[in-house]
Amino acid sequence: MDNPSHPQPITERVNENTRNLDRMTALEIVTVMNQEDHLVPAAIQPVLPAVARTVDHMVDTLKQGGRIFYIGAGTSGRLGVLDASECPPTFSTDPEWVQGIIAGGDWALRHAVEGAEDSPEQGARDLMARDFCSRDLCIGLAASGRTPYVQGAISHAKKIGALTAVITCNPGSPLGRLADIPIEVNVGPEVLVGSTRLKAGTAQKLILNMLSTAAMVRMGKVYENLMVDLHPSNQKLKQRARRIVQSVTGACKDEVEQALIKCGGETKTAILMLMAGLDPEEARYRLNEADGMIQKALENVLNK
Known part of the structure; x- marks a missing residue:
């Protein structure tokens, strides 16, 4: 019998549904x-x-x-x-x-x-x-x-x-x-x-x-339900980054590729660059100002 002051953890108890497991x-x-x-x-x-x-x-x-x-x-x-x-x-x-x-x-x-x-x-x-x-x-x-x-x-x-x-x-x-x-x-x-x-x-x-x-x-690492702050460290993730930027911005493949090259593969930066017509430095500044939130950064740019 369990000591009342030290009851047996639930995780250690016998499951009656599996007594005949063997x-x-x-x-x-x-x-x-x-x-x-x-x-x-x-x-x-x-x-x-x-x-x-x-x-x-x-x-x-x-x-x-x-x-x-x-x-x-x-x-x-x-x-x-x-x-x-x-x-x-x-x-x-x-x-x-x-x-x-x-x-x-x-x-x-x-x-x-x-x-x-x-x-x-x-x-x-x-x-x-x-x-x-x-x-x-x-x-x-x-x-x-x-x-x-x-x-x-x-x-x-x-x-x-x-x-x-x-x-x-x-x-x-x-x-x-x-x-x-x-x-x-x-x-x-x-x-x-x-x-x-x-x-x-x-x-x-x-x-x-x-x-x-x-x-x-x-923390601003996601836009809608997309992994916009992923680190494209292999071919699969590089392809995913391209798909995400193209899906969000509607830009053609060449525009997406060039934007990603200019911003060193930073997916969020590339998205804001294309959506707001910014250069990489300005896009990074705007994202930092908006706590990393793309939507907030975009609203700030469009409202100024």
Whole structure:
């Protein structure tokens, strides 16, 4: 029986729908997994206000010169590193803006590092190694909501006056009580008991998608629903940049190509150049003046 003062996390409980998992056919296994996965989006809906609050704080942090840190262990840590690593190519962000830290370091991205998650002191040290300060935002990731490594990081962040949030799948968890903004999703027990790379990992990935995407939209990295601030670092992204500029401006292929060359591949700059008849320097100035928002920059130009 569970100790009432330390209840068993939901993520560690037995899922009654999959007690016969080892006797199922392949089709039965994937069918029940699909059925369980369908529960995840509905479980996230009640925490959307907390997710939105976190987005607002992410935007405020970046605008005030701070940075955002995801920190976790195991699957949770890997998901944080993944989301952080997607921001520069998708939104042309400075790699310093959003950073992922995993217990055990980069080696732990591909290998299990025994005991890495058990040290709260190491969580704090890993933040300090990045010169984490009160202007920064720390977002902890822990399916169980009680990972010592993450608790140490969140405690350190709070101690120096930084804002904190956590994403867990165990409502009422120690980390949820510790952080300023708890995002606690009840996805229920896993198909495979304790395997939080499944529904818990899916929930964390969906929430991370929301956080980084919504924050970057609010930072002016998107026009309508287009990735206008992408970094065209390969042929696929270069082609996408051309398509986006042509779609928004209606310019011919040659005009688009020349605009992108003149502005060094900056998609947003090329769009404003073509739409407002500006040179690259003026377009950059107008975008900066409008906090990176194309629509706002365009309105400012047309109203003057």
